[in-house]
Amino acid sequence: MEIWGKALKYGSDINTDVIIPGQFLVLTNSEELAKHAMEGLDLEFHKKVKERKIIVAEKNFGCGSSREQAPIALKYAGVRCILAHSFARIFYRNAVNVGLPVLECGKVVMRILDGDELYINPKTGIIKNISRDVEFKVNPVPDFLLEIMEMGLVKFIREKRKK
Protein backbone atom coordinates (compact mmCIF):
# COMPACT_ATOMS: atom_id res chain seq x y z
CA MET A 1 0.00 0.00 0.00
CA GLU A 2 1.36 3.39 -0.98
CA ILE A 3 -0.40 6.68 -0.46
CA TRP A 4 0.18 10.10 -1.97
CA GLY A 5 -1.53 13.37 -1.18
CA LYS A 6 -1.40 16.76 0.49
CA ALA A 7 -1.53 17.36 4.23
CA LEU A 8 -4.56 18.78 5.99
CA LYS A 9 -3.48 19.75 9.48
CA TYR A 10 -5.47 19.58 12.70
CA GLY A 11 -4.56 19.89 16.37
CA SER A 12 -4.78 17.65 19.45
CA ASP A 13 -7.70 15.78 21.00
CA ILE A 14 -9.94 15.85 17.91
CA ASN A 15 -12.85 13.86 19.31
CA THR A 16 -15.38 11.69 17.51
CA ASP A 17 -18.21 14.02 18.54
CA VAL A 18 -16.81 16.76 16.32
CA ILE A 19 -15.85 14.30 13.58
CA ILE A 20 -19.48 13.20 13.37
CA PRO A 21 -21.89 14.92 15.79
CA GLY A 22 -24.37 12.71 17.71
CA GLN A 23 -27.42 13.92 15.87
CA PHE A 24 -26.20 12.20 12.67
CA LEU A 25 -25.81 8.77 14.20
CA VAL A 26 -29.25 7.82 12.92
CA LEU A 27 -27.67 7.74 9.45
CA THR A 28 -26.42 4.35 8.27
CA ASN A 29 -25.42 5.22 4.72
CA SER A 30 -21.71 5.98 4.37
CA GLU A 31 -22.14 8.72 1.75
CA GLU A 32 -24.74 10.48 3.88
CA LEU A 33 -22.49 10.30 6.92
CA ALA A 34 -19.63 11.72 4.86
CA LYS A 35 -21.62 14.88 4.16
CA HIS A 36 -21.41 15.72 7.87
CA ALA A 37 -17.77 14.79 8.43
CA MET A 38 -15.95 17.24 10.74
CA GLU A 39 -19.09 19.33 11.01
CA GLY A 40 -18.49 19.97 14.70
CA LEU A 41 -15.03 21.38 14.08
CA ASP A 42 -14.46 22.77 10.64
CA LEU A 43 -17.21 23.90 8.31
CA GLU A 44 -14.63 24.34 5.54
CA PHE A 45 -13.57 20.71 5.76
CA HIS A 46 -15.28 19.57 2.56
CA LYS A 47 -13.67 22.31 0.56
CA LYS A 48 -10.25 21.55 2.02
CA VAL A 49 -10.44 17.77 1.61
CA LYS A 50 -10.96 18.08 -2.14
CA GLU A 51 -7.34 19.18 -2.34
CA ARG A 52 -5.74 17.89 0.84
CA LYS A 53 -6.60 14.27 1.48
CA ILE A 54 -4.20 13.29 4.23
CA ILE A 55 -5.16 14.40 7.71
CA VAL A 56 -2.12 15.18 9.82
CA ALA A 57 -3.07 15.68 13.45
CA GLU A 58 -1.42 15.97 16.82
CA LYS A 59 -2.10 13.91 19.95
CA ASN A 60 -5.04 11.64 20.76
CA PHE A 61 -6.86 11.81 17.42
CA GLY A 62 -10.34 10.29 17.58
CA CYS A 63 -10.80 10.32 21.35
CA GLY A 64 -14.24 9.82 22.85
CA SER A 65 -17.04 7.67 21.60
CA SER A 66 -16.68 4.27 19.93
CA ARG A 67 -18.78 5.38 16.96
CA GLU A 68 -17.41 3.75 13.84
CA GLN A 69 -19.38 6.36 11.95
CA ALA A 70 -16.40 8.67 12.60
CA PRO A 71 -13.76 6.89 10.44
CA ILE A 72 -16.50 5.97 7.94
CA ALA A 73 -17.47 9.63 7.52
CA LEU A 74 -13.83 10.64 7.01
CA LYS A 75 -13.11 7.84 4.56
CA TYR A 76 -16.13 8.53 2.40
CA ALA A 77 -15.49 12.26 2.52
CA GLY A 78 -12.28 11.49 0.65
CA VAL A 79 -9.63 11.18 3.36
CA ARG A 80 -6.94 8.76 2.16
CA CYS A 81 -4.93 8.37 5.32
CA ILE A 82 -4.54 9.86 8.80
CA LEU A 83 -1.15 10.55 10.33
CA ALA A 84 -1.26 11.54 13.97
CA HIS A 85 1.17 12.00 16.82
CA SER A 86 -1.06 9.44 18.60
CA PHE A 87 -4.54 7.97 18.25
CA ALA A 88 -7.24 7.10 20.73
CA ARG A 89 -7.46 3.33 21.00
CA ILE A 90 -10.96 2.63 19.72
CA PHE A 91 -10.68 5.07 16.82
CA TYR A 92 -7.45 3.41 15.70
CA ARG A 93 -9.05 -0.03 15.63
CA ASN A 94 -12.18 1.31 13.93
CA ALA A 95 -10.18 3.06 11.22
CA VAL A 96 -8.26 -0.14 10.48
CA ASN A 97 -11.50 -2.10 10.40
CA VAL A 98 -13.24 0.22 7.96
CA GLY A 99 -10.15 0.26 5.75
CA LEU A 100 -8.96 3.80 6.44
CA PRO A 101 -5.15 3.77 6.71
CA VAL A 102 -3.82 5.28 9.96
CA LEU A 103 -0.25 5.67 11.08
CA GLU A 104 1.05 6.69 14.47
CA CYS A 105 3.93 9.10 13.85
CA GLY A 106 4.95 10.78 17.11
CA LYS A 107 6.85 14.05 16.67
CA VAL A 108 7.19 13.59 12.92
CA VAL A 109 3.85 15.35 12.48
CA MET A 110 5.47 18.60 13.62
CA ARG A 111 7.65 18.54 10.52
CA ILE A 112 4.69 18.50 8.18
CA LEU A 113 2.87 21.72 7.35
CA ASP A 114 -0.58 22.22 5.96
CA GLY A 115 -0.55 21.61 2.22
CA ASP A 116 2.75 19.69 2.14
CA GLU A 117 2.92 16.96 -0.48
CA LEU A 118 3.37 13.56 1.17
CA TYR A 119 4.21 9.97 0.30
CA ILE A 120 3.32 7.29 2.85
CA ASN A 121 4.11 3.59 3.00
CA PRO A 122 2.42 1.99 6.03
CA LYS A 123 4.19 -1.33 5.46
CA THR A 124 7.68 0.11 5.76
CA GLY A 125 6.80 3.07 7.96
CA ILE A 126 8.41 5.45 5.46
CA ILE A 127 6.91 8.91 5.17
CA LYS A 128 8.33 11.38 2.69
CA ASN A 129 7.61 15.06 2.86
CA ILE A 130 8.09 15.74 -0.81
CA SER A 131 7.56 19.50 -0.49
CA ARG A 132 10.43 19.77 1.99
CA ASP A 133 12.50 16.92 0.67
CA VAL A 134 12.80 15.04 3.94
CA GLU A 135 12.11 11.43 4.81
CA PHE A 136 10.97 9.95 8.11
CA LYS A 137 10.69 6.45 9.45
CA VAL A 138 7.94 5.59 11.90
CA ASN A 139 6.80 2.24 13.31
CA PRO A 140 5.37 0.25 10.41
CA VAL A 141 1.87 -1.18 10.68
CA PRO A 142 2.13 -4.87 11.71
CA ASP A 143 1.41 -7.28 8.85
CA PHE A 144 -1.80 -8.76 10.22
CA LEU A 145 -3.26 -5.28 10.69
CA LEU A 146 -2.05 -4.13 7.30
CA GLU A 147 -4.06 -6.85 5.65
CA ILE A 148 -7.23 -5.73 7.45
CA MET A 149 -6.40 -2.07 6.75
CA GLU A 150 -6.16 -2.81 3.05
CA MET A 151 -9.52 -4.45 2.63
CA GLY A 152 -11.48 -3.63 5.76
CA LEU A 153 -12.54 -6.19 8.37
CA VAL A 154 -15.79 -7.14 6.64
CA LYS A 155 -14.06 -8.25 3.46
CA PHE A 156 -11.15 -9.73 5.41
CA ILE A 157 -13.49 -12.03 7.31
CA ARG A 158 -15.59 -12.82 4.25
CA GLU A 159 -12.49 -13.93 2.35
CA LYS A 160 -11.19 -15.92 5.30
CA ARG A 161 -14.49 -17.75 5.64
CA LYS A 162 -14.43 -18.72 1.98
CA LYS A 163 -11.17 -20.60 2.45
Add this chain to the structure above:
Amino acid sequence: MNIIEKILAKASDRSDVNPGEIIEANIDKVMANDITAPLAVKAFKDMGGKKVWNKEGIILVLDHLVPANRDRSAELHMLLRGFVREQKIKYFYDVGRGGVCHQIMMENHVKPGEVIVGGDSHTCTYGAIGAFATGIGSTEVASVFLTGKLWFKVPKAINIVVKGKLKQPIAPKDLILYIIGQFKADGVTYMGVKFSGKAIRDTSIDGRMTLCNMVVEMGAKNGIIEPDEKTALYLKERRLTPFDFIKDDADAKYYKTVYYDASELEPMVACPFTVDNVKPVSEVDNVEVDQAVIGSCTNGRLEDLRLAAQIFRNKKVKRGVRVLIIPSSQKVYVDAMNEGLLETFIKAGALICNPCCGPCYGGHLGLLAAEEVCISTTNRNFVGRMGSPTAKIYLASPATVASSALTGRITDPRYKDG
Protein backbone atom coordinates in the same frame (compact mmCIF):
# COMPACT_ATOMS: atom_id res chain seq x y z
CA MET B 1 0.40 -11.58 36.80
CA ASN B 2 -1.95 -8.74 37.59
CA ILE B 3 -5.72 -9.08 37.47
CA ILE B 4 -5.96 -7.91 33.85
CA GLU B 5 -3.25 -10.30 32.63
CA LYS B 6 -4.84 -13.17 34.53
CA ILE B 7 -8.25 -12.59 32.98
CA LEU B 8 -6.78 -12.30 29.48
CA ALA B 9 -4.61 -15.39 29.97
CA LYS B 10 -7.63 -17.40 31.04
CA ALA B 11 -9.71 -16.12 28.14
CA SER B 12 -7.01 -17.09 25.64
CA ASP B 13 -6.28 -20.50 27.18
CA ARG B 14 -2.72 -19.61 28.09
CA SER B 15 -0.79 -20.05 31.28
CA ASP B 16 0.59 -16.54 31.13
CA VAL B 17 0.59 -13.37 29.03
CA ASN B 18 2.78 -10.28 28.98
CA PRO B 19 2.05 -6.63 28.21
CA GLY B 20 2.45 -5.91 24.51
CA GLU B 21 1.60 -9.47 23.41
CA ILE B 22 -1.23 -9.93 20.96
CA ILE B 23 -3.70 -12.58 22.03
CA GLU B 24 -6.99 -13.90 20.76
CA ALA B 25 -9.51 -14.02 23.58
CA ASN B 26 -12.76 -15.90 23.86
CA ILE B 27 -15.44 -13.35 24.53
CA ASP B 28 -17.97 -14.10 27.26
CA LYS B 29 -20.49 -11.44 26.27
CA VAL B 30 -20.89 -8.74 23.67
CA MET B 31 -23.19 -5.74 23.99
CA ALA B 32 -24.39 -3.23 21.42
CA ASN B 33 -26.95 -0.44 21.49
CA ASP B 34 -29.29 1.23 19.03
CA ILE B 35 -26.63 3.39 17.38
CA THR B 36 -23.85 0.80 17.20
CA ALA B 37 -25.80 -2.43 16.66
CA PRO B 38 -27.44 -1.48 13.33
CA LEU B 39 -24.01 -1.07 11.67
CA ALA B 40 -22.91 -4.32 13.30
CA VAL B 41 -25.92 -6.19 11.93
CA LYS B 42 -25.16 -4.84 8.47
CA ALA B 43 -21.49 -5.83 8.77
CA PHE B 44 -22.49 -9.28 10.09
CA LYS B 45 -24.54 -9.88 6.96
CA ASP B 46 -21.84 -8.46 4.68
CA MET B 47 -19.33 -10.85 6.28
CA GLY B 48 -21.55 -13.67 5.11
CA GLY B 49 -22.85 -14.31 8.64
CA LYS B 50 -25.82 -16.66 8.83
CA LYS B 51 -25.92 -17.58 12.49
CA VAL B 52 -24.46 -15.87 15.54
CA TRP B 53 -21.90 -17.77 17.58
CA ASN B 54 -24.01 -17.82 20.75
CA LYS B 55 -27.50 -16.40 21.01
CA GLU B 56 -27.13 -16.10 24.78
CA GLY B 57 -23.85 -14.22 24.60
CA ILE B 58 -25.26 -11.19 22.81
CA ILE B 59 -27.04 -8.38 24.64
CA LEU B 60 -28.79 -5.69 22.63
CA VAL B 61 -30.14 -2.55 24.30
CA LEU B 62 -32.15 0.35 22.94
CA ASP B 63 -31.09 3.43 24.89
CA HIS B 64 -29.68 6.25 22.77
CA LEU B 65 -32.88 7.04 20.88
CA VAL B 66 -35.56 5.95 23.34
CA PRO B 67 -38.39 6.26 22.70
CA ALA B 68 -37.78 6.83 19.00
CA ASN B 69 -37.68 10.57 18.33
CA ARG B 70 -38.12 10.34 14.57
CA ASP B 71 -38.79 7.88 11.78
CA ARG B 72 -35.13 7.14 11.21
CA SER B 73 -34.56 6.11 14.81
CA ALA B 74 -37.72 3.99 14.73
CA GLU B 75 -36.28 2.25 11.67
CA LEU B 76 -33.04 1.46 13.50
CA HIS B 77 -35.09 -0.07 16.30
CA MET B 78 -37.13 -2.06 13.80
CA LEU B 79 -33.99 -3.40 12.17
CA LEU B 80 -32.72 -4.63 15.54
CA ARG B 81 -36.03 -6.25 16.46
CA GLY B 82 -35.84 -8.12 13.18
CA PHE B 83 -32.31 -9.32 13.91
CA VAL B 84 -33.32 -10.41 17.41
CA ARG B 85 -36.21 -12.47 16.03
CA GLU B 86 -34.21 -13.97 13.22
CA GLN B 87 -31.22 -14.95 15.37
CA LYS B 88 -33.28 -15.78 18.47
CA ILE B 89 -31.13 -13.42 20.55
CA LYS B 90 -32.04 -14.11 24.14
CA TYR B 91 -31.30 -10.76 25.75
CA PHE B 92 -32.93 -7.80 24.08
CA TYR B 93 -33.99 -4.70 26.01
CA ASP B 94 -36.66 -2.96 24.04
CA VAL B 95 -38.29 0.38 24.85
CA GLY B 96 -39.71 0.18 28.37
CA ARG B 97 -37.71 -2.92 29.29
CA GLY B 98 -34.27 -1.61 30.05
CA GLY B 99 -32.39 1.64 30.30
CA VAL B 100 -28.84 2.76 29.58
CA CYS B 101 -26.91 -0.20 28.13
CA HIS B 102 -24.11 -0.23 30.70
CA GLN B 103 -26.49 -0.10 33.62
CA ILE B 104 -28.45 -3.00 32.13
CA MET B 105 -25.25 -4.98 31.70
CA MET B 106 -24.24 -4.37 35.30
CA GLU B 107 -27.69 -5.23 36.67
CA ASN B 108 -28.20 -8.43 34.71
CA HIS B 109 -25.15 -9.80 32.95
CA VAL B 110 -21.62 -8.90 34.01
CA LYS B 111 -19.63 -11.22 36.23
CA PRO B 112 -16.12 -10.87 37.64
CA GLY B 113 -13.32 -12.38 35.59
CA GLU B 114 -15.27 -12.26 32.33
CA VAL B 115 -14.09 -10.71 29.10
CA ILE B 116 -16.81 -8.45 27.78
CA VAL B 117 -16.76 -6.16 24.78
CA GLY B 118 -19.33 -3.60 23.83
CA GLY B 119 -20.14 -1.37 20.93
CA ASP B 120 -19.83 1.67 23.17
CA SER B 121 -16.77 3.36 24.63
CA HIS B 122 -18.06 3.27 28.21
CA THR B 123 -18.12 -0.52 28.27
CA CYS B 124 -15.09 -0.07 30.54
CA THR B 125 -17.66 0.52 33.34
CA TYR B 126 -17.89 -3.22 34.04
CA GLY B 127 -14.44 -3.32 35.58
CA ALA B 128 -16.25 -2.08 38.70
CA ILE B 129 -16.93 -5.70 39.63
CA GLY B 130 -13.68 -7.13 38.31
CA ALA B 131 -14.47 -7.93 34.68
CA PHE B 132 -12.18 -7.06 31.78
CA ALA B 133 -14.41 -4.93 29.59
CA THR B 134 -13.64 -2.54 26.78
CA GLY B 135 -15.32 -0.64 23.98
CA ILE B 136 -15.05 -1.63 20.32
CA GLY B 137 -16.55 -0.44 17.06
CA SER B 138 -19.48 -1.91 15.18
CA THR B 139 -17.53 -4.03 12.68
CA GLU B 140 -15.68 -5.75 15.49
CA VAL B 141 -18.98 -6.27 17.27
CA ALA B 142 -20.09 -8.06 14.09
CA SER B 143 -16.97 -10.21 14.05
CA VAL B 144 -17.68 -11.22 17.65
CA PHE B 145 -21.30 -12.01 16.73
CA LEU B 146 -19.81 -14.36 14.18
CA THR B 147 -16.88 -15.94 15.98
CA GLY B 148 -17.08 -15.15 19.70
CA LYS B 149 -13.42 -14.14 19.57
CA LEU B 150 -11.41 -10.94 19.35
CA TRP B 151 -7.73 -10.00 19.32
CA PHE B 152 -6.27 -7.74 21.99
CA LYS B 153 -2.90 -6.36 22.81
CA VAL B 154 -2.31 -7.15 26.48
CA PRO B 155 -2.17 -3.66 27.97
CA LYS B 156 0.43 -2.16 30.23
CA ALA B 157 -1.43 -1.40 33.42
CA ILE B 158 -1.20 1.31 36.02
CA ASN B 159 -2.32 1.04 39.61
CA ILE B 160 -4.08 4.08 41.04
CA VAL B 161 -4.04 3.81 44.81
CA VAL B 162 -6.47 6.08 46.60
CA LYS B 163 -6.08 6.31 50.34
CA GLY B 164 -8.08 8.32 52.86
CA LYS B 165 -11.80 8.88 52.81
CA LEU B 166 -14.25 10.60 50.50
CA LYS B 167 -16.19 12.99 52.73
CA GLN B 168 -19.78 13.38 51.57
CA PRO B 169 -20.95 15.25 49.56
CA ILE B 170 -17.61 14.71 47.79
CA ALA B 171 -18.29 11.79 45.50
CA PRO B 172 -16.46 9.25 43.32
CA LYS B 173 -17.24 11.59 40.41
CA ASP B 174 -15.10 14.30 41.99
CA LEU B 175 -12.29 11.79 42.40
CA ILE B 176 -12.33 10.56 38.82
CA LEU B 177 -12.58 14.12 37.45
CA TYR B 178 -9.59 15.06 39.56
CA ILE B 179 -7.62 12.06 38.29
CA ILE B 180 -8.49 12.83 34.65
CA GLY B 181 -7.38 16.41 35.23
CA GLN B 182 -4.01 15.08 36.39
CA PHE B 183 -3.48 12.49 33.65
CA LYS B 184 -5.12 14.49 30.83
CA ALA B 185 -7.15 13.13 27.94
CA ASP B 186 -4.40 10.90 26.54
CA GLY B 187 -2.54 10.17 29.77
CA VAL B 188 -3.11 6.41 29.82
CA THR B 189 -3.86 5.69 26.17
CA TYR B 190 -3.97 1.92 25.45
CA MET B 191 -3.37 1.10 29.13
CA GLY B 192 -5.34 -0.73 31.77
CA VAL B 193 -6.17 1.14 34.96
CA LYS B 194 -6.63 -0.58 38.28
CA PHE B 195 -8.06 1.34 41.23
CA SER B 196 -7.14 0.21 44.71
CA GLY B 197 -6.63 1.48 48.24
CA LYS B 198 -8.84 2.21 51.20
CA ALA B 199 -10.99 4.87 49.56
CA ILE B 200 -11.84 2.44 46.76
CA ARG B 201 -12.65 -0.40 49.17
CA ASP B 202 -15.01 1.98 50.95
CA THR B 203 -16.72 3.01 47.72
CA SER B 204 -20.00 1.32 46.79
CA ILE B 205 -20.39 -0.61 43.54
CA ASP B 206 -22.43 2.33 42.15
CA GLY B 207 -19.46 4.60 42.87
CA ARG B 208 -16.93 2.14 41.49
CA MET B 209 -18.91 2.12 38.27
CA THR B 210 -18.55 5.89 38.04
CA LEU B 211 -14.77 5.54 38.41
CA CYS B 212 -14.34 2.77 35.84
CA ASN B 213 -16.83 4.43 33.47
CA MET B 214 -14.66 7.48 32.97
CA VAL B 215 -11.22 5.90 32.51
CA VAL B 216 -11.78 6.06 28.75
CA GLU B 217 -11.73 9.86 29.08
CA MET B 218 -7.99 9.58 29.71
CA GLY B 219 -7.54 7.08 26.92
CA ALA B 220 -7.56 3.83 28.92
CA LYS B 221 -8.46 0.48 27.44
CA ASN B 222 -10.19 -0.67 30.60
CA GLY B 223 -10.67 0.17 34.25
CA ILE B 224 -10.80 -2.50 36.92
CA ILE B 225 -11.26 -2.98 40.65
CA GLU B 226 -10.53 -6.24 42.43
CA PRO B 227 -13.73 -7.92 43.58
CA ASP B 228 -14.36 -8.04 47.33
CA GLU B 229 -17.20 -8.56 49.80
CA LYS B 230 -19.11 -5.59 48.36
CA THR B 231 -18.86 -7.20 44.92
CA ALA B 232 -20.06 -10.54 46.28
CA LEU B 233 -23.08 -8.92 47.91
CA TYR B 234 -23.90 -6.98 44.73
CA LEU B 235 -23.80 -10.17 42.67
CA LYS B 236 -25.88 -12.18 45.11
CA GLU B 237 -28.55 -9.49 45.27
CA ARG B 238 -28.84 -9.67 41.50
CA ARG B 239 -28.63 -13.46 41.38
CA LEU B 240 -25.52 -13.26 39.23
CA THR B 241 -24.28 -16.55 40.66
CA PRO B 242 -22.13 -18.55 40.63
CA PHE B 243 -19.14 -16.25 40.25
CA ASP B 244 -15.42 -16.59 40.42
CA PHE B 245 -13.09 -13.91 41.77
CA ILE B 246 -9.85 -13.24 39.91
CA LYS B 247 -7.35 -11.00 41.71
CA ASP B 248 -3.73 -9.89 41.46
CA ASP B 249 -1.04 -12.47 42.16
CA ALA B 250 1.19 -11.57 45.08
CA ASP B 251 3.95 -10.64 42.63
CA ALA B 252 1.69 -8.73 40.22
CA LYS B 253 3.49 -6.03 38.27
CA TYR B 254 2.26 -2.62 37.23
CA TYR B 255 3.89 -0.29 34.78
CA LYS B 256 3.36 2.52 37.25
CA THR B 257 1.72 3.09 40.62
CA VAL B 258 0.35 6.48 41.62
CA TYR B 259 -1.11 7.58 44.93
CA TYR B 260 -3.90 10.00 45.78
CA ASP B 261 -5.53 11.00 49.04
CA ALA B 262 -9.32 11.20 48.88
CA SER B 263 -9.50 13.17 52.13
CA GLU B 264 -7.96 16.22 50.49
CA LEU B 265 -10.38 16.31 47.58
CA GLU B 266 -12.68 19.21 46.76
CA PRO B 267 -15.76 19.09 44.52
CA MET B 268 -14.41 19.18 40.96
CA VAL B 269 -15.86 20.42 37.67
CA ALA B 270 -14.75 19.60 34.12
CA CYS B 271 -15.10 22.82 32.13
CA PRO B 272 -15.83 23.23 28.42
CA PHE B 273 -14.72 21.81 26.03
CA THR B 274 -12.61 18.91 27.25
CA VAL B 275 -13.07 16.44 30.08
CA ASP B 276 -9.53 17.05 31.30
CA ASN B 277 -10.13 20.78 31.78
CA VAL B 278 -10.83 20.15 35.45
CA LYS B 279 -11.06 22.83 38.14
CA PRO B 280 -12.16 22.92 41.76
CA VAL B 281 -15.73 24.18 41.97
CA SER B 282 -14.55 27.33 43.77
CA GLU B 283 -12.92 28.53 40.53
CA VAL B 284 -16.11 28.38 38.48
CA ASP B 285 -18.81 29.11 41.03
CA ASN B 286 -20.01 32.28 39.39
CA VAL B 287 -21.06 30.55 36.16
CA GLU B 288 -24.82 30.75 35.58
CA VAL B 289 -26.62 27.67 34.28
CA ASP B 290 -29.72 27.13 32.13
CA GLN B 291 -30.03 23.38 32.48
CA ALA B 292 -28.99 20.76 35.01
CA VAL B 293 -28.90 17.06 34.09
CA ILE B 294 -28.64 14.15 36.49
CA GLY B 295 -28.38 10.82 34.70
CA SER B 296 -26.33 8.71 32.25
CA CYS B 297 -24.14 5.63 32.62
CA THR B 298 -21.83 7.73 34.77
CA ASN B 299 -24.21 9.02 37.41
CA GLY B 300 -27.84 7.94 36.99
CA ARG B 301 -27.91 5.24 39.65
CA LEU B 302 -29.81 5.01 42.92
CA GLU B 303 -26.94 6.34 44.99
CA ASP B 304 -26.65 9.36 42.69
CA LEU B 305 -30.37 10.06 42.86
CA ARG B 306 -30.28 9.77 46.65
CA LEU B 307 -27.48 12.29 46.85
CA ALA B 308 -29.38 14.71 44.63
CA ALA B 309 -32.68 14.19 46.45
CA GLN B 310 -31.03 15.04 49.76
CA ILE B 311 -30.18 18.41 48.32
CA PHE B 312 -33.53 19.00 46.63
CA ARG B 313 -35.62 18.01 49.68
CA ASN B 314 -38.08 20.79 50.52
CA LYS B 315 -36.32 23.15 48.13
CA LYS B 316 -37.23 24.64 44.77
CA VAL B 317 -35.16 24.71 41.65
CA LYS B 318 -34.20 28.29 40.79
CA ARG B 319 -36.53 29.94 38.31
CA GLY B 320 -35.01 29.92 34.87
CA VAL B 321 -33.20 26.62 35.40
CA ARG B 322 -34.60 23.40 33.99
CA VAL B 323 -33.66 20.15 35.64
CA LEU B 324 -33.73 16.75 33.97
CA ILE B 325 -33.53 13.66 36.14
CA ILE B 326 -32.87 10.52 34.11
CA PRO B 327 -32.78 7.25 36.06
CA SER B 328 -30.35 4.94 34.30
CA SER B 329 -32.66 1.93 34.23
CA GLN B 330 -36.23 0.82 34.87
CA LYS B 331 -34.95 -0.81 38.05
CA VAL B 332 -33.34 2.40 39.28
CA TYR B 333 -36.57 4.22 38.39
CA VAL B 334 -38.69 1.87 40.52
CA ASP B 335 -36.23 1.89 43.40
CA ALA B 336 -36.17 5.69 43.36
CA MET B 337 -39.94 5.74 43.30
CA ASN B 338 -40.21 3.37 46.25
CA GLU B 339 -37.83 5.51 48.26
CA GLY B 340 -39.86 8.63 47.52
CA LEU B 341 -37.01 10.28 45.65
CA LEU B 342 -39.09 10.96 42.56
CA GLU B 343 -41.63 12.93 44.56
CA THR B 344 -38.85 15.04 46.01
CA PHE B 345 -37.62 15.83 42.50
CA ILE B 346 -41.07 16.63 41.18
CA LYS B 347 -41.89 18.91 44.09
CA ALA B 348 -38.60 20.73 43.57
CA GLY B 349 -39.60 21.45 39.99
CA ALA B 350 -37.49 18.87 38.16
CA LEU B 351 -38.59 16.89 35.12
CA ILE B 352 -38.21 13.13 35.35
CA CYS B 353 -37.39 11.56 31.99
CA ASN B 354 -37.57 7.93 30.94
CA PRO B 355 -34.50 5.76 31.48
CA CYS B 356 -32.26 6.35 28.46
CA CYS B 357 -29.12 8.25 27.46
CA GLY B 358 -31.06 11.52 27.38
CA PRO B 359 -29.15 14.54 26.10
CA CYS B 360 -25.79 12.97 27.05
CA TYR B 361 -24.56 12.49 23.48
CA GLY B 362 -26.63 15.10 21.69
CA GLY B 363 -28.98 12.88 19.73
CA HIS B 364 -32.22 13.14 21.63
CA LEU B 365 -34.17 14.63 24.53
CA GLY B 366 -33.19 17.80 26.35
CA LEU B 367 -30.70 19.39 23.97
CA LEU B 368 -29.25 22.87 24.34
CA ALA B 369 -29.70 26.05 22.33
CA ALA B 370 -26.83 28.25 21.20
CA GLU B 371 -24.83 29.78 24.07
CA GLU B 372 -26.78 27.91 26.74
CA VAL B 373 -24.96 26.51 29.75
CA CYS B 374 -25.57 23.11 31.25
CA ILE B 375 -24.18 21.44 34.33
CA SER B 376 -24.40 17.70 34.04
CA THR B 377 -23.43 14.45 35.70
CA THR B 378 -22.61 12.90 32.30
CA ASN B 379 -19.13 12.16 31.03
CA ARG B 380 -18.31 14.37 28.05
CA ASN B 381 -18.41 18.08 27.44
CA PHE B 382 -17.08 18.26 23.87
CA VAL B 383 -18.21 20.90 21.39
CA GLY B 384 -21.76 20.10 20.33
CA ARG B 385 -22.06 17.11 22.63
CA MET B 386 -25.51 18.20 23.86
CA GLY B 387 -26.89 20.12 20.92
CA SER B 388 -25.65 23.50 19.77
CA PRO B 389 -21.88 23.74 19.20
CA THR B 390 -21.84 27.00 21.14
CA ALA B 391 -23.57 25.56 24.20
CA LYS B 392 -21.29 24.93 27.17
CA ILE B 393 -21.30 21.82 29.33
CA TYR B 394 -19.78 21.55 32.79
CA LEU B 395 -19.41 18.06 34.25
CA ALA B 396 -19.79 17.47 37.97
CA SER B 397 -21.12 15.15 40.66
CA PRO B 398 -24.85 14.74 41.35
CA ALA B 399 -24.45 16.83 44.51
CA THR B 400 -22.80 19.72 42.68
CA VAL B 401 -25.36 19.57 39.86
CA ALA B 402 -28.29 19.54 42.30
CA SER B 403 -26.85 22.39 44.36
CA SER B 404 -26.29 24.41 41.20
CA ALA B 405 -29.90 23.83 40.13
CA LEU B 406 -31.08 25.44 43.37
CA THR B 407 -28.96 28.56 43.06
CA GLY B 408 -28.87 28.96 39.28
CA ARG B 409 -25.08 29.08 39.19
CA ILE B 410 -22.37 26.48 39.71
CA THR B 411 -22.37 25.85 43.43
CA ASP B 412 -20.21 23.99 45.90
CA PRO B 413 -22.49 21.34 47.45
CA ARG B 414 -20.83 21.89 50.80
CA TYR B 415 -22.33 25.37 50.89
CA LYS B 416 -25.45 24.73 48.91
CA ASP B 417 -27.42 27.61 50.33
CA GLY B 418 -24.88 30.11 49.72
